[in-house]
Amino acid sequence: MTLLETRDLAIGYGRTQIAGGLDLSVTAGSVTCLLGPNGVGKTTLFKTLLALIPPLSGIVEIDGRSLSRLDRQSIARQIAYVPQAQIAEFPYTVIDLVVMGRTAHLGTFGGPRRADHEAAMAALDQLGIASLAARDSTRISGGQRQLALIARALAQQTRIVVMDEPTASLDLGNRIRVLDTIRVLAESGLAIVLSTHEPEHAFVVADRVAILGKDRFATGPVEAVMTSKELSRLYGVALSVEQTPSGRHVVGPA
């Protein structure tokens, strides 16, 4: 079932178009990996999908309804955002941060109730970080903070989750942990879109790949799109994709 769809989408700020002609379709229970060099507009695309900035032209649809016709709260009940883990200005505890994911389900004047705290705890449990609940979110490791932000997106109880470079600046163990988590979440029925600078992650975690380069946008199943030729062109250096005897894919200089 298609949950998120863009048709002939052009993205950018004001009158400056950054990319155009984007046709993307994301189904429930799948992981879509967005690849592209620095500065081609991956974050701009995500901001457009989340309606943080308006599209320059074209359509974004969530579950068959145009994004431009939905109010902020309805959008936030459908699509959640996991930003790059940055340290908050105020030393919120992890559970406080995750409960904020419940905002779209609260009345305008309300605060979280017991059920909201339970939903937040359940999200922490699901990611195996329930023991961090009372810790200061500005004093935990980058990997733990990233998991906490994913937990916040889960507490938001949306069907689509957009993650901006969820594995950036994480050590190897945390990277694997986050990728495993993403896979598990997709299997539970969520539609996940994530961006990454590690093409190999796409082979590990994604069902489909979208590549966004200068003047080029392509999307399709991982193995069909992630060819040596396509990646070389995308990043502007000669790259080769090889498969090891154990079946893993390795991307490196040709």
Next chain:
Amino acid sequence: MRTAIILLLLAILLLAVSVIASGIGPYHISPVEVLKAVLRWPFGNGDADAIDTVLFSIRLPRVVAAGFVGAALAAAGAAYQSLFRNPLVSPDILGVSTGAGLGAVIGILLRLPVVAIQVLGFAGGLLTVMGVATLARTLRGAGDVLVLVLAGIVVGALAGATISLVKVLADPYDQLPAITFWLLGSLAGVKANDVAATVPVVLVGLAPLVLLRWRIGVLSLGDDEARALGVEVERLRIIVIAAATLITASVVAISGVIGWVGLMVPHMARLLVGPRFDRLLPAAILLGAAFMVGVDTLARSAARIEIPLGVLTAVIGGPAFVWLLARNRRKLLP
């Protein structure tokens, strides 16, 4: 649960400070007598004695005024801190107090009634905060701490210069002493009808902050994150700025410019109940009120002359703030 207990204790503290403060002065009244008189008052037995006269026409208006001034400044400070995502902003650092002061000083110069002074103060405060935000945004993206503070200093200095100009223009025998004393902050001249004119305005300004407390807290995560979580950021920001500026300006109109409270009290409250805005706001309101009632009592009874409030809050608040920062660097300055 823990928050509820702390809030209850703060409410008791506020009540106790208010009762004791009402008894202190040249005519001493014991706390028990104060309570008796207040409880008797609704049934008004007609023959007001000396205690009633002192209490209801002099002491209580001033205590109530001090409470609302402290609550308003602390609430505005907490709201600005969440809004600008910065634990170091406050009405005085953003120049709102000075801007509101300028509006009010012009009102005094023109011999306008309290309500008109409040309106002018609100206009001055609002113009200042909009000027600061616009300047900060033009110089470098909003949310930059340093630029915001610098813009506040610049706009505050402009407002301060204009205040000096008003002082030059004012009648040196009649208006100038009033303006000077008022710029230092004082509740000496507060009368019951001033309080009656201010309290409803403060309540109207506090109401949206209290009702929207959860969303204001989410706003502190930054615009994009708050939007993605379902908050209408632009609309909320306008409401918060208008409400916080309204309460700052309305109390500046009766108390004059009082610094430090809006910066220091939210920090003290944060140490008690943590950074979550929905818990912080009620704690800051209660603590701000208790603090101001205490300080004002000191101002009118510690020496034979009335000590200006702004002087006292600076003398108490400055060192206390430095001590707070030094003791809790990690908790207050992430």
